[in-house]
Amino acid sequence: MEKNLILAMVLSAVVLTIYSLFVLNRLLPPPEKAVIKPPVPVEEVKEESLPEERELILNNSQLKIAFTSKGGVIKSWYLKDKKKELLREDIPSLGLTLLLPGGKQLNLDKEIFQPTLEEDKRRVSFVWEDEKEGYRITKSFELSEQGYSGLFTLAVENLPPGSRYQISMPKGIEKSWGDEEQLVLYQGKLLEERKQGTRPEYGKGVSWAGLRQKREFLFILTSLGEPLGQFFGPDRWGFRDDRIKSKWIVYAGPQNYSELMLVNNEIRRLTGKDYHLTKAISLSLWGRLSVGLIKILVFFYSFTHNYGVAIILLTLLIYGVLFPLTFKQFKSMQKMQALQPELAAIQKKFKNDPKRLQVEMMNVYRKHKVNPMSGCLPMLIQLPIIFILYRAILDFNFSENPSFLWIKDLGRYDIPLLLMVGATMFLQQRISQRAQPKGQGQEGFGKMMQFFPLFIIVLLWSLPSAVMLYWFVSTLFSLVQQLLITKKMMPGGVSAKK
Numbered sequence: 001m002e003k004n005l006i007l008a009m010v011l012s013a014v015v016l017t018i019y020s021l022f023v024l025n026r027l028l029p030p031p032e033k034a035v036i037k038p039p040v041p042v043e044e045v046k047e048e049s050l051p052e053e054r055e056l057i058l059n060n061s062q063l064k065i066a067f068t069s070k071g072g073v074i075k076s077w078y079l080k081d082k083k084k085e086l087l088r089e090d091i092p093s094l095g096l097t098l099l100l101p102g103g104k105q106l107n108l109d110k111e112i113f114q115p116t117l118e119e120d121k122r123r124v125s126f127v128w129e130d131e132k133e134g135y136r137i138t139k140s141f142e143l144s145e146q147g148y149s150g151l152f153t154l155a156v157e158n159l160p161p162g163s164r165y166q167i168s169m170p171k172g173i174e175k176s177w178g179d180e181e182q183l184v185l186y187q188g189k190l191l192e193e194r195k196q197g198t199r200p201e202y203g204k205g206v207s208w209a210g211l212r213q214k215r216e217f218l219f220i221l222t223s224l225g226e227p228l229g230q231f232f233g234p235d236r237w238g239f240r241d242d243r244i245k246s247k248w249i250v251y252a253g254p255q256n257y258s259e260l261m262l263v264n265n266e267i268r269r270l271t272g273k274d275y276h277l278t279k280a281i282s283l284s285l286w287g288r289l290s291v292g293l294i295k296i297l298v299f300f301y302s303f304t305h306n307y308g309v310a311i312i313l314l315t316l317l318i319y320g321v322l323f324p325l326t327f328k329q330f331k332s333m334q335k336m337q338a339l340q341p342e343l344a345a346i347q348k349k350f351k352n353d354p355k356r357l358q359v360e361m362m363n364v365y366r367k368h369k370v371n372p373m374s375g376c377l378p379m380l381i382q383l384p385i386i387f388i389l390y391r392a393i394l395d396f397n398f399s400e401n402p403s404f405l406w407i408k409d410l411g412r413y414d415i416p417l418l419l420m421v422g423a424t425m426f427l428q429q430r431i432s433q434r435a436q437p438k439g440q441g442q443e444g445f446g447k448m449m450q451f452f453p454l455f456i457i458v459l460l461w462s463l464p465s466a467v468m469l470y471w472f473v474s475t476l477f478s479l480v481q482q483l484l485i486t487k488k489m490m491p492g493g494v495s496a497k498k
Helices: 002-027 257-271 285-304 307-321 323-338 340-349 354-367 376-394 415-435 442-449 452-460 465-489
Strands: 055-059 063-068 073-079 095-099 105-107 114-117 123-129 136-143 149-157 164-170 181-186 189-192 206-212 217-223 229-232 236-241 245-254
Touching: 055 123, 055 136, 063 136, 073 245, 095 236, 149 164, 164 217, 206 229, 206 236, 217 236, 245 257, 257 285, 285 307, 285 376, 307 323, 307 376, 307 465, 323 340, 323 465, 340 354, 376 465, 415 452, 415 465
Parallel strands: none
Antiparallel strands: 055 063, 063 073, 095 105, 095 164, 114 123, 123 136, 136 149, 149 245, 164 236, 181 189, 181 206, 206 217, 217 245, 229 236
16 A cells, blocks of 8 residues: 555656656747847937037227126226226126016026127127026127227017016226215206215116216216116116116216217217216316316317317417417516626626625616516416316317328327427427527537427327327417517517616
């Protein structure tokens, strides 16, 4: 029994083994072999490349302005002639913040705009779009051909109803802040922070606002239209508006009457209104006198339509007004020349007694009623006026109508005119030498004065031809005056025997 059980179990095991090896393996599908596939190269996930920040430069003869596509703002406003940087890079100029309904604000100063620079390097534009909301912002800036100003245009599209925006400027000039004064032209009246006082905010009625350094630089933003309002914040100032398209004039430069006058004239041409930009200047006494002469120059230009002719008329007017002093000066000089023989005799006689020499010379002056200082006094009075006229012409902007005769630009130097100035001064110097009495020290002084015209040529070499024209006309007029006065006084000169 046990043998049969053991045999049955062995036979069952054999049958199961044979079945699994030969029958079951045929019935079941063959197992899939593990296929080792070559590694598939993983493609790099390319993130959508963000546009890079770019810097764009605008230039004219006075300015170099650097814009950045990050915000489409100004990061540098450099005055070439003054070698001054008026902006701090950390606070953008012409920054833009969208004031959306519900109190939401969207600052675009860090958004990347798509820039376009014109070939003439005087106009740049920036475009920013929000694909999700559909907002589209376009900024453009056109730099003037000459001077310190430019036209800023802003267009906002597809903003929700009730939206506004804020244009901001840094509340300072140059890197060191603190000396600036706030200015606002509100309802046609100039408000100065240190005189009438200014408010943190103004509503409608502001034509322009800005900052002023004491008698040096100005930063002004002018709206060609009526904005919603204006504000002065802790570190920024600017305007609020809601116009779909708005235009603004930016001026950042010296407190120069002629420069601001030209900008004001351009605004008047565009809007038909007088914005009184020249009121922004803080003037000293000499500055007021200079502005007075500039106004006369502009008056002559208003009917001559030529600045060259206006300079000639202004120079002749000044020297005509000063003629009585000039005549007195020449008269005194003639009297002193007539007394030279008598004075020379006294000097020879009392050369070893200085005190007696001074007494005798004063007796001669008293006898002939001559004041030895009277020839210097008229010149001392004339010099400040002549200097003010010189400074007024030197700083004047002639870009409105710069040509005169062969001179293409009165704001640049002209070699033929410079040589004419030198020749006229040399002729005047020769005539003056002949009129002077010959005496001790005169010959050496005369030789030294022969080089004076050359010194003037070197001095005027790089100055505007407008200054050269003034110098030429004034020298020529002085020469004619000298000839006429000398001719008139020679027959009736003071005699030493009188």
